[in-house]
Amino acid sequence: MNTQSNAMPESLQDSQGIAPAVMSPTRPMYWSVRRELSENRSIYLAPLAAAGTTLLGFLISMIGLPHRMGGLSALHPAHQRESIALPYDIAASVMMATMILVTVFYCADALYGERRDRSILFWKSLPVSDLTTVLAKASIPFVVLPLLTFAITIALQVIMLLLNSAVLLASGMNVAMLWTQLSVIQMWLLLLYHLFTAHTLWPAPVYCWLLLVSGWARRATLLWAVLPIVAIAGVEKLVFQTSHFAALVGTRFIGDTPSVAFTPPDTFPMDPATHITRAGFLSTPDLWIGLVIAVGLLAAAVRLRRYQGPI
Amino acid sequence: MTVIEARGLRKVFGTRVALDGVNLGVEEGRIVGLIGPNGAGKTTALHAILGLTPYQGELKVLGRDPWTERDQLMRDVCFIADVAVLPRWARVSHLLDYVSGVHPRFDRAKAESFLAKTDIRHASKVRELSKGMVTQLHLALVMAIDAKLLVLDEPTLGLDILYRKQFYYSLLNDYFDRGRTIVVTTHQVEDVQHVLTNLMFINRGRIVLNCSMEEFESRYLEVMVNPEQVAAARAFKPIHERQVLGRSVLLFDRVDRQQLAALGEVRTPSISDLFVAVMGNHAGAAQGAIQ
Numbered sequence: 327m328n329t330q331s332n333a334m335p336e337s338l339q340d341s342q343g344i345a346p347a348v349m350s351p352t353r354p355m356y357w358s359v360r361r362e363l364s365e366n367r368s369i370y371l372a373p374l375a376a377a378g379t380t381l382l383g384f385l386i387s388m389i390g391l392p393h394r395m396g397g398l399s400a401l402h403p404a405h406q407r408e409s410i411a412l413p414y415d416i417a418a419s420v421m422m423a424t425m426i427l428v429t430v431f432y433c434a435d436a437l438y439g440e441r442r443d444r445s446i447l448f449w450k451s452l453p454v455s456d457l458t459t460v461l462a463k464a465s466i467p468f469v470v471l472p473l474l475t476f477a478i479t480i481a482l483q484v485i486m487l488l489l490n491s492a493v494l495l496a497s498g499m500n501v502a503m504l505w506t507q508l509s510v511i512q513m514w515l516l517l518l519y520h521l522f523t524a525h526t527l528w529p530a531p532v533y534c535w536l537l538l539v540s541g542w543a544r545r546a547t548l549l550w551a552v553l554p555i556v557a558i559a560g561v562e563k564l565v566f567q568t569s570h571f572a573a574l575v576g577t578r579f580i581g582d583t584p585s586v587a588f589t590p591p592d593t594f595p596m597d598p599a600t601h602i603t604r605a606g607f608l609s610t611p612d613l614w615i616g617l618v619i620a621v622g623l624l625a626a627a628v629r630l631r632r633y634q635g636p637i
Numbered sequence: 638m639t640v641i642e643a644r645g646l647r648k649v650f651g652t653r654v655a656l657d658g659v660n661l662g663v664e665e666g667r668i669v670g671l672i673g674p675n676g677a678g679k680t681t682a683l684h685a686i687l688g689l690t691p692y693q694g695e696l697k698v699l700g701r702d703p704w705t706e707r708d709q710l711m712r713d714v715c716f717i718a719d720v721a722v723l724p725r726w727a728r729v730s731h732l733l734d735y736v737s738g739v740h741p742r743f744d745r746a747k748a749e750s751f752l753a754k755t756d757i758r759h760a761s762k763v764r765e766l767s768k769g770m771v772t773q774l775h776l777a778l779v780m781a782i783d784a785k786l787l788v789l790d791e792p793t794l795g796l797d798i799l800y801r802k803q804f805y806y807s808l809l810n811d812y813f814d815r816g817r818t819i820v821v822t823t824h825q826v827e828d829v830q831h832v833l834t835n836l837m838f839i840n841r842g843r844i845v846l847n848c849s850m851e852e853f854e855s856r857y858l859e860v861m862v863n864p865e866q867v868a869a870a871r872a873f874k875p876i877h878e879r880q881v882l883g884r885s886v887l888l889f890d891r892v893d894r895q896q897l898a899a900l901g902e903v904r905t906p907s908i909s910d911l912f913v914a915v916m917g918n919h920a921g922a923a924q925g926a927i928q
Contacts, residue, residue, distance in 0.1 A: 349741040358739070360734075365724065443724060443725055444721070448723055454708060632707075
């Protein structure tokens with residue numbers, strides 16, 4: 327104790343003598359994102375768990391593989407591709423569904439958790455602006471989760487591909503068909519494009535709405551997020567006998583982008599190529615209207631955080 | 638240098654007036670105790686100073702408007718608002734990483750040397766620490782920040798006397814110097830009596846007493862008066878009178894020490910006794926005004 331308190335005055339003078347350390351403006355942002363990752367470990371644990379489970383299922387399905395592959399060569403090439411790619415498409419779909427779930431639960435808690443556990447009083451005692459904090463939180467659904475999902479999906483599919491090849495080789499079969507039919511690079515590029523268009527930019531207003539409600543509601547954030555939508559849809563149905571609003575929110579949420587109308591409504595598309603959005607997606611006004619709304623909601627969330635304290 | 642300057646600071650929650658035109662100035666190098674009953678406006682005043690709540694009136698902290706410039710202000714201001722606001726999910730090492738990541742004036746080595754004197758381990762999660770240890774951890778983080786103003790809102794609430802003593806001991810010996818200013822609110826006034834340089838009482842959103850501790854000591858005197866001299870003592874118009882073990886204790890404001898010495902044993906009152914006297918009179922005056 328004594329040695330420490332004797333040493334203090336010197337070190338204080340030292341630190342006052344030097345100019346305050348200049349800090350790059352991106353550092354608070356970087357650390358705020360790190361904070362989100364350590365506070366919400368489900369961001370990476372949930373996709374990893376989903377990938378692990380998928381891999382387990384794939385391993386079990388390996389048992390009958392040589393037999394099925396033997397029968398494949400008799401099929402039409404289009405059906406061959408379908409049959410070979412199916413496990414890979416299922417894997418990608420599981421990862422995407424996981425991403426959507428994690429995003430929804432993350433966004434609904436993002437600005438609520440820090441108020442509930444009163445830690446907002448600690449975060450606000452540090453030189454990090456509300457803008458930085460809210461943008462760091464928004465970066466999880468808009469940047470971190472799509473990239474992470476993409477990386478984990480690729481890793482998962484590579485492991486599946488290697489296992490697949492190993493099983494085929496061990497049973498003395500030709501692996502060429504597997505590799506030529508899959509066209510992995512195209513599959514991955516489509517996946518990346520699909521993740522960022524259909525599941526990030528297109529549902530942006532939904533995610534930003536959840537973020538805003540999480541900064542406002544005093545409890546049950548998901549309920550408060552859904553209730554106004556149900557109410558508006560109900561009023562619309564009563565007054566106009568239409569359900570445009572519900573359909574609008576629904577398509578935003580599921581990631582049903584405007585140019586995928588050719589998907590049959592009663593089947594869930596597994597092949598990313600069937601519901602990939604066309605290049606024209608980026609020029610559709612609907613997308614940009616949605617993004618403008620998303621930015622507005624985010625700006626409201628930034629403003630709201632200034633006023634909010636613990637609950 | 639004036640660290641905090643408020644003119645006509647006002648804050649209304651619905652129909653309740655939390656701050657009713659507060660004027661105050663806090664100079665550099667002071668340790669100011671802001672003392673008041675529950676609901677007096679202490680926390681609201683501190684939240685306004687820290688940019689956590691909007692307000693009416695003029696307020697400058699280190700020359701900045703706290704409401705619009707909170708993030709810049711927090712480079713030079715530090716606060717512990719309430720006990721146990723550290724995120725419970727975080728590990729000690731996470732917090733050290735984070736604060737050194739975002740705070741340009743945080744000295745990590747200093748925080749670690751403070752922590753080395755406690756039982757807190759880097760791998761521990763905040764939720765695993767006792768209330769006293771969470772306060773030690775928060776204090777270690779805050780004291781390692783080279784800030785000009787430190788604001789403490791009930792920092793020792795619910796802690797046992799050992800932790801409370803140690804808290805103020807560390808603050809005085811390892812942190813405070815003439816370049817720094819501390820504002821503290823607490824209900825445990827006896828803990829801070831010998832720590833403060835300045836004393837402020839707040840009641841019903843108004844500052845009802847504002848003096849330095851030297852002024853407090855020279856201005857207020859308490860006399861334990863013998864029964865036969867009570868009438869003579871009352872002639873000096875005590876601001877408060879109470880009974881202790883059958884003897885009267887009278888509290889005087891600006892009465893000559895020599896004159897009082899003739900009446901009985903003279904001593905400096907405790908802050909809590911003055912608090913009871915001032916608040917009692919204030920409440921009485923307010924009731925009188927209503928009647």
